[in-house]
Amino acid sequence: MSLSVSRSFARPFPLNGHFALKLLVLAVLGLLVAGPLVRILLETLSPDAISAWSDVTTGRLSRNLLWVPLTNTLILGVGVACGCVLIGGFLAWLVVMTDVPFRRTIGLMATLPFMIPSFATSLAWGSLFRNSRVGGQSGFLEGLGLTIPDWLAWGMIPTLIVLIAHYYSLAFTVIAAALATVNSDLVEAAQIAGAKRRRILLGIVLPVAMPAVVAGASLTFAGAVSNFAAPALLGLPVRMQTMATRLYGLIEVGQTSRGYVVAILLIAVSALFLWLGNKVLSGRRSYATITGKGGRAKRFDLGTARLPLFMVALFICLVTTVVPVIILIASSLAPSSSALFSNWTLHYWTGLSNPSIAQGQPGIWESPFIKSATSLTVGLGVAVAITSSIIGLIVAYVLARDGKGPLAGLINQISFLPLLVPGIAFGAAYIALFGAPIGPLPALYGTFPLLLIAGTAYLLPFSVQTGRAVISQVSGDLDESARMTGAGMMRRLVAITVPLASRGLAAGGLIVFVKIMRDLSLVVLLFTPTTPLLSVLAYRYASEGFTQFANAITVVILVISIAATLMANQLQAKSQPWLKS
The missing domain is CATH 1.10.3720.10 (MetI-like)
Known part of the structure; x- marks a missing residue:
């Protein structure tokens, strides 16, 4: 009798329900993370695009398409x-x-x-x-x-x-x-x-x-x-071209197949060096320095230095x-970068259109387009923070409550896969998957939902990590007690886990918000005039020579990002050992 009770407590919820939840989570991760990466590979292997591999790697243009950008990237x-x-x-x-x-x-x-x-x-x-x-x-x-x-x-x-x-x-x-x-x-x-x-x-x-x-x-x-x-x-x-800038250029001019090949190779370079780093660490036997004995901090006396x-x-x-x-x-x-600290003017912030200044461009707060971009960027940050936190919390819940078995291992690997993928390559993968209609689903390119889905998937590792940290602070006994009273998984998450871990979840959401606010690599390929974002507008203004407008927009991004980061730090209140005396 006692043995059966102890086994019952070892299981957070019934096996069949948990297995179905794992399958559902795996399907969502497959669509968000694995699907775009598989699609970008399949695009380059189609009969019409297979020649892109030889064009990029061995063709007469390969030096400019791959080898020079690859050398610069490695340097x-x-x-x-x-x-x-x-x-x-x-x-x-x-x-x-x-x-x-x-x-x-x-x-x-x-x-x-x-x-x-x-x-x-x-x-x-x-x-x-x-x-x-x-x-x-x-x-x-x-x-x-x-x-x-x-x-x-x-x-x-x-x-x-x-x-x-x-x-x-x-x-x-x-x-x-x-x-x-x-x-x-x-x-x-x-x-x-x-x-x-x-x-x-x-x-x-x-x-x-x-x-x-x-x-x-x-x-x-x-x-x-x-x-x-x-x-x-x-x-x-x-x-001076790198693989990231070469990828952007190829997609921009419509050479998508070659661009996808460069994206795959860029992912391979990034993953290879991360793998080599892990290999170096795994080759060492032990780095243990923390023992059961207490120790006081020992600082070097720098003396006159x-x-x-x-x-x-x-x-x-x-x-x-x-x-x-x-x-x-x-x-x-x-008015000019050559005289930064003289003749200051607020024209680039609040000025009306003047044909004699910046080709008639109004100040950023007088431009309806930039106002719309500000609203869209903040809205995207909030939406990505919410969706990423929800999915990350569910993934973390599954891994924390029953993280054993091949399905859990696969979920864990896929959820952290975006860390290996450069942002611009991830954006290219989403264009490959959602740039054209899929069955009854319309093409999402140039829409807010594509930005939302791509941002959620790309920042999912941070949300999963935050979710695992906050769930580990909530005792499994509370979850088990609620399960025995008949509460379902979503009921337990909403009624127990979320309220107890709300500060940590809010801090994690703010971190995701900051990352999507200032991210350029992911969204630069997904940008369209119908979905303007501040970071891309700053880049476009700088590229066209309107540096004052680019810098003003960047200051706006900085103010929003710093304010959100300070709020996250206050909520998280995480320990930083080097700040202790």
């Missing part, structure tokens, strides 16, 4: 990964393991760059360093009489710098969390044995933090190779957070 990926690990690791070491002054301030500022869209940093770079080679417009420094070389204004070097400035906070967050777990007994033992600080750093701290270093490098590499905004704004004017290192860290944080925002605001007010 960016490796360069950004190395730069982010160096900068993020340096700041993480300072904040977590040293007595550098104002550690909390540095730790907070080091997490902010990822909140600023990469196209915002690219626009700020252009406002400062642009030279008259492209479009005849000069940046602020050239306006002061300085000669800006082409390699600093356009191409690979500025793109590398901008992407490192954008992504290093990812490496910082991952490495800082790992360093916070380093057992101080190891450091003290090495000091007692007479080891120097450099020896301790390289012989103890670095090996212990190696998983985080590899993870940070993998994440920043994947982000760099999939980034569209920075290479498009700083590279395309001098014909405290102030210089603090100044270096503060400079990095200011240049990557405060300076770009100041430049963007100034550029949205100045």
Whole structure:
């Protein structure tokens, strides 16, 4: 009798019902995530499109279609990964393991760059360093009489710098969390044995933090190779192509088959390097540093180097957070980028149409099109946050309450698959699947539902992760008690899980909202005049030379994103070890 009761409690709900729910979740994930990726592959294997593979890989145009963009993409990926690990690791070491002054301030500022869209940093770079080679417009420094070389204004070097400035906070967050777990007994033992600080750093701290270093490098590499905004704004004017920009160009001119091939290859490059990172980690036996014994934090005494290192860290944080925002605001007010801080005007914000200024373009708050884009962008962010949170919560519930078996494993793998897919490639996959009618369903290209579905699927991994975190805080006993009273799964979710985990779910929804608000790579291919989005409008204005309007729109995106992020942080109130004294 007791044995049967214990087995009953081990099962959250009846086996048949749970199996049916798993099948339903798997079908939804298959449609949202796997379906578009399979469709894009099938499109390139059709008789009419199979030649696109040879055109891209071995044809007479393959050098321009694939090999040069692939080389540039790998250079960016490796360069950004190395730069982010160096900068993020340096700041993480300072904040977590040293007595550098104002550690909390540095730790907070080091997490902010990822909140600023990469196209915002690219626009700020252009406002400062642009030279008259492209479009005849000069940046602020050239306006002061300085000669800006082409390699600093356009191409690979500025793109590398901008992407490192954008992504290093990812490496910082991952490495800082790992360093916070380093057992101080190891450091003290090495000091007692007479080891120097450099020896301790390289012989103890670095090996212990190696998983985080590899993870940070993998994440920043994947982000760099999939980034569209920075290479498009700083590279395309001098014909520097990456796989992301080449994919965009091919789809734009109607060469969809070749574009789909490039998308598949871009996915393969990103997935390959993420797999190599996991392979490196799995090859090590153990990284365990947390034991059952308590330990106090042990910080390196920097001595006379405290102030210089603090100044270096503060400079990095200011240049990557405060300076770009100041430049963007100034550029949205100045008639010319060559004179950012003089003759300010509100015309680009609230001015009426004037034929003598910007070809008669009214200010962004006097433009019905931009007002419509603002409403549509905010509405899309809210809708994606809601739908993604709902689906993510259901997926997380299934995995948390009965995560065993092949079906659960498949659900888990598919739900995190979008992390391997660059945003612009994911957008191309959705065009392949929903760009034409499917049976009785009409074509969705150029509609709000396509943006909603694509955004929900692409950001699903974040919602699932948030859902798993909040569900783990709700005891399974509550769910089991409600089940025994006859409450169904949806009833238990709505009446128990959601109310108890509402703050965490709201925080996760706000994070999704911020990501879709500032995302360009995913939506740039899905953009149409009937579905205008702020991020794409900012890119289009910048491409056409209307930098003040582009920067003003970007400031709007920044204000909304920062406000939502601060709200999420307040709700989440997550622990950040490096902020503790």
